[in-house]
Amino acid sequence: MEEQTNETVASAATDSGAIDTRDTILVGLITSADGPRAMLRYPEGTIDTVAPGDLTQAGRVVAIDQVQVVLQGQRGQRILTMPRG
Numbered sequence: 648m649e650e651q652t653n654e655t656v657a658s659a660a661t662d663s664g665a666i667d668t669r670d671t672i673l674v675g676l677i678t679s680a681d682g683p684r685a686m687l688r689y690p691e692g693t694i695d696t697v698a699p700g701d702l703t704q705a706g707r708v709v710a711i712d713q714v715q716v717v718l719q720g721q722r723g724q725r726i727l728t729m730p731r732g
Contacts, residue, residue, distance in 0.1 A: 668692070671705040673716050673727035683711040687727070 668690060675686035677696070684698045687705065697716075701708045706720030716727045 671703075671718075671727065673729055676711065676713065676716075676729070678713075685711050685716045685727075687716070 668688070670690060672688050673685055674688045674694065677684040677686070682698060684696055685708070686694055686696050687703060688694050689704055695703060697703055697708050697711075699708050699711055703718070706718035706725065709717040709719050709724065711717075714728060718725045718727065
């Protein structure tokens, strides 16, 4: 099944002035029959779709819910929420 990204989210994820690009940020949350997933944008501009348990360059994905992603990294737990526009 192919997934579609909301046009507003896709635009913000690639617009250099729309969001703080110095750190990993949450740019999208996806609910599907396969479970929750999230779109993360890394400082270098790459975007990754992740699920709980995945190991990312920002840490292991501990949990994803309707408003946030919890990552476990070398410096402890981090909570990412959607940027406000």
